[in-house]
Amino acid sequence: MRATSEKQAFSRVFGRRAFGIILAFCLASVAVSTSAHFLLNLNVRILHVDHLADGLRVHLRTPMPYLVAGKIGPVRADGLPEPAPFTSNALEDGVVAHFVNFDQLRPNATNLGELAQAGFEFELNGKRMPGTVEKVHLYRVGSQPEFATLDEAHASFNTIANIPENPPKLYVGDAVVDVVLRYDTGTPVRSYTVSSNLNPGLPDQEFTANLILDYGPGGAKVFRSRGLMLEPVEISRSSLSAVGTFILEGVRHILEGLDHVLFIVCLVVGAARLRSLLWRVTGFTLGHSVTLAVGFFGFVPSGAWFVPAIEAGIALSIIYAGAIAIRPSRVRGENERSTFVVTCAIGLLHGLGFSFVLQNILQVTSPNIWQSLLAFNVGVELGQLAIVLAVWPFFRLLRHTNFTIWRVAQSGTAAGCIVVATIWTVERIGLIVENVG
Known part of the structure; x- marks a missing residue:
């Protein structure tokens, strides 16, 4: 009797703490921006x-x-900071605005390229390769030529860099810089590392998308790195090494996208048996795999309303999955086939979410595009599997320990996800109305 009593006491404490942790996670998600998952403003x-x-x-x-x-100086007597090189500043509605200083660029634009040469470090056998600046072009965002392949990069420098005598005002944030850098080693280079020491202090700079396309013997290899690249990225002729960077990106993307995390959590806690879980996860996988490619290649509407509509649809899918998890098993009926169809359809929505982010990193004309897409999708699946492995055993243990506590934790977790998703739904529908109007 004493052992049974201690087991019941443990179950109550374990269940309460488990429920509290999961519910706190769900409610904390409310603080996340409704569009944070898509990160459409990636630099x-x-x-x-x-x-x-x-x-x-x-x-x-x-x-x-x-x-x-990162090179803006201290505040001067006039209240404005010392401008960074090749910039000027002024107050606009009480806020400091930074502009491209064409007068500084006009004498020798390659000086701007020196900032890039100093900011990116290419190392061979642990030693930094000396670099020189060959060409520099500057564009207003939206006017820059295509840059997805090496041929396009070559073509973009075929024109003469023209700094106008009386240029229109151009904000620094609306400017894109293209630079050609030459690194002389005297011998062919097979593998090397690349990093950046630039830390500009920009909002969301940890989400910076870096795409490194290496054109060595045997064809192009595409590498992906997120953030400021303060740590060196190993570039080699290994296909596995290049693919691995996209697999990692897929894993990070799903784990950092709370939309997907909450949906999968609801799928897992609502599955009474392993067979039911497999049907749900498989349907979701097939659905998002299809629209990951379809959305990436642009076979979707281009209206400003479309992205918020997909975001709202994903939020509604969390509400649906949460509601299914709350319903008692006898009502749910364990109809695996219908569950498979529904989760497959919902996966179509989530796949579009994946594709929107990838589209901001890769271009359709990028080399090895299918290889990169497949690797990203594999990463998404690994991230999804990680969530399942973290949640499913936990709830199975809780169910076998104390059925009542498991039922409370199951319903409470799903309810928390529904609350978060309802808030997101309202906000995202508001964005749809704004973009349609």
Whole structure:
């Protein structure tokens, strides 16, 4: 009797704490921006690395703020900070605005390229390769030429860089800089590392999308790195190494996207048996795999309302999955086939969410596009599996320990997810109305 009593006491404490932790996680999700999952305002830096007989030539595209934002000086007597190189500033509605200073650029635009050369470090056998600036072009966002392949990068520099005498005002945040850098080593380079020491202090800079396309013997290899690249990225001719960067990105994407996390949590806690769980996860996988490719290649509406509509649909899918989890098993009926169809349809929505982010990193014309897409999708599946493995054993243990506590934790977790998703739904429908209007 004493052992049974202690077991029941343990079950009550274990159940309460488990329920509290999961519910707190769900409610904390409310604080996350409703559009945080899609990260459509990602800043992208692209590096095309061409292998030469005696070194490397790099075609770099970067938003201008990455080069200059960290070089703003102290505040002067007039209340304005000392401008960064190649910029000027002024107060606009009481806020400091930064502009491209064409007067500084006009004498020798390659000086702007020196900031890029100093900010990106290419190392061979642990030693930094000396680099020189060959060309610099500057564009207003939206006017820059295509830059997805090495041929497009070459073509973008075929025109003469023209700094107008009386240029229109251009905010630094609306400027894109293209730079050609030459690294002389005297011998061919097979593998190397690349990193950046630029830390501009920009909002969401940890989500910076870095795409490194290496054109060595045997064809192009595409590498993906997120953030400021303060830690060196290993570039080699290994296909597995390149694919691994996209697998990692897929894993990070689903684990950091609370929309997907909450949906999968609801799928898991609502599955009474392993067979039911497999039907649900399989349907979701098939659905999002299809629209990941469809959305990436642009076979979707292009209206401003479409992304918020998909976001709202994903939030509604969490509400649906949560409601199914709360219903008693005898009502649910364990109809695996119907569950499979529904989760497959919902997966179509989530796949579009994956594709929107990937589309901001890769272009349709990028080399090895199918390889990168497949690797990203594999990463998504691994991230999904990680969530399942973290949640399913936990709830199974709770169910076998104390059925009542498991039922409370199951319903409470699903209810918390529904609350979060309802708030998201209302906010996202508001965005749809704004974009339609």
